[in-house]
Amino acid sequence: IKTIGVLTSGGDAPGMNAAIRAVVRTGIYYGMRVMGIRKGYNGLINGDITEMSLRAVSDIIHRGGTILQTARCPEFKEEEGIKRGVAMCKVFDIDAVVVIGGDGSYRGAKDLSKFGMKVMGIPGTIDNDIACTEYTIGFDTALNTVQDAIDKIRDTAYSHERCSVLEVMGRHAGYIALNVGIAGGAEVVLLPEKTFDLGKDVIKPIIEGRNRGKKHYIVIVAEGVGGAIEIAREIQEQTGIEARATILGHIQRGGSPTVNDRVMASMMGARAVELLKEDISNRIISLKDNKIVDIEINEALDMKKEIDEEIIQLSKILAL
Numbered sequence: 408i409k410t411i412g413v414l415t416s417g418g419d420a421p422g423m424n425a426a427i428r429a430v431v432r433t434g435i436y437y438g439m440r441v442m443g444i445r446k447g448y449n450g451l452i453n454g455d456i457t458e459m460s461l462r463a464v465s466d467i468i469h470r471g472g473t474i475l476q477t478a479r480c481p482e483f484k485e486e487e488g489i490k491r492g493v494a495m496c497k498v499f500d501i502d503a504v505v506v507i508g509g510d511g512s513y514r515g516a517k518d519l520s521k522f523g524m525k526v527m528g529i530p531g532t533i534d535n536d537i538a539c540t541e542y543t544i545g546f547d548t549a550l551n552t553v554q555d556a557i558d559k560i561r562d563t564a565y566s567h568e569r570c571s572v573l574e575v576m577g578r579h580a581g582y583i584a585l586n587v588g589i590a591g592g593a594e595v596v597l598l599p600e601k602t603f604d605l606g607k608d609v610i611k612p613i614i615e616g617r618n619r620g621k622k623h624y625i626v627i628v629a630e631g632v633g634g635a636i637e638i639a640r641e642i643q644e645q646t647g648i649e650a651r652a653t654i655l656g657h658i659q660r661g662g663s664p665t666v667n668d669r670v671m672a673s674m675m676g677a678r679a680v681e682l683l684k685e686d687i688s689n690r691i692i693s694l695k696d697n698k699i700v701d702i703e704i705n706e707a708l709d710m711k712k713e714i715d716e717e718i719i720q721l722s723k724i725l726a727l
């Protein structure tokens with residue numbers, strides 16, 4: 408492999424820049440050319456592609472977002488779009504494409520591989536919702552951003568003896584909600600993976616907490632559950648405790664990546680290139696048992712991820 412293309416796709420995540428940097432520098436170290444493809448598969452289709460030098464990735468390791476930018480590209484879900492992507496790789500002499508993104512982005516990569524392109528996936532999403540890996544780049548930073556918000560909200564919830572309802576990201580996966588629920592000492596955590604009963608699962612623990620002497624409360628609602636404003640209103644109506652909702656939104660996607668995200672992104676980016684150098688492709692770089700491994704792309708996409716029941720139980724025990 409002489410020339411690698413690299414792109415970021417799907418939702419942006421802090422640490423994507425560190426991964427791009429690792430791909431570029433490792434690639435150049437091994438004598439390959441690295442082409443930056445802007446705005447995900449859109450840039451691939453439209454030829455928004457330029458060669459990246461060692462210096463092109465200077466001063467980015469600490470920056471959130473992605474210097475290559477990202478986009479959703481509906482055309483890439485059609486065969487016509489894929490063929491245009493493959494043709495553009497030929498135009499730029501790209502032998503392999505490194506895709507930094509989530510499951511959706513890997514489906515695009517898999518389709519490229521069906522037309523003979525060599526591909527490699529790196530897990531980048533704040534949600535940690537990719538089945539084949541225990542960790543995704545951006546997750547740790549997002550957790551810390553949410554944790555910081557909870558700590559601030561806790562100060563004011565304490566001062567006013569309020570209940571704070573916080574909506575955090577996670578449309579289909581509750582990993583952010585569950586982890587910050589534990590780290591932030593939430594009384595209630597509502598996850599998209601679990602149905603809930605407002606009376607039993609929300610109102611009751613709050614009233615029981617009050618009867619044991621609690622003065623303020625944190626309720627975490629994952630985005631996929633939604634309705635934080637409604638839930639706060641119900642809590643206030645049914646318990647008489649003043650309740651306020653905060654929807655954190657895109658704040659959770661930005662910010663300087665944590666050490667963990669930077670190191671993980673660097674190691675995963677480098678591994679992707681090392682494998683390509685050995686002419687190994689069509690794999691997703693993953694973390695398994697705290698080791699970086701690689702999994703065949705079809706196998707990776709067939710995997711299912713279950714939220715850990717023991718951690719859910721722990722969050723309930725510690726909320727007492």
Ligand code: ATP
Pocket residue numbers: 416417418419448478479480481482483484485508509510511512513514515516518531532533534
């Ligand atoms: P995130 O978890 O942050 O949303 P993602 O990679 O799962 O990341 P998607 O929006 O699902 O994000 O996918 C990103 C892009 O990947 C899409 O805009 C599209 O170009 C491509 N893609 C998604 N699904 C497919 C598919 N089934 N076939 C081909 N390409 C796809």
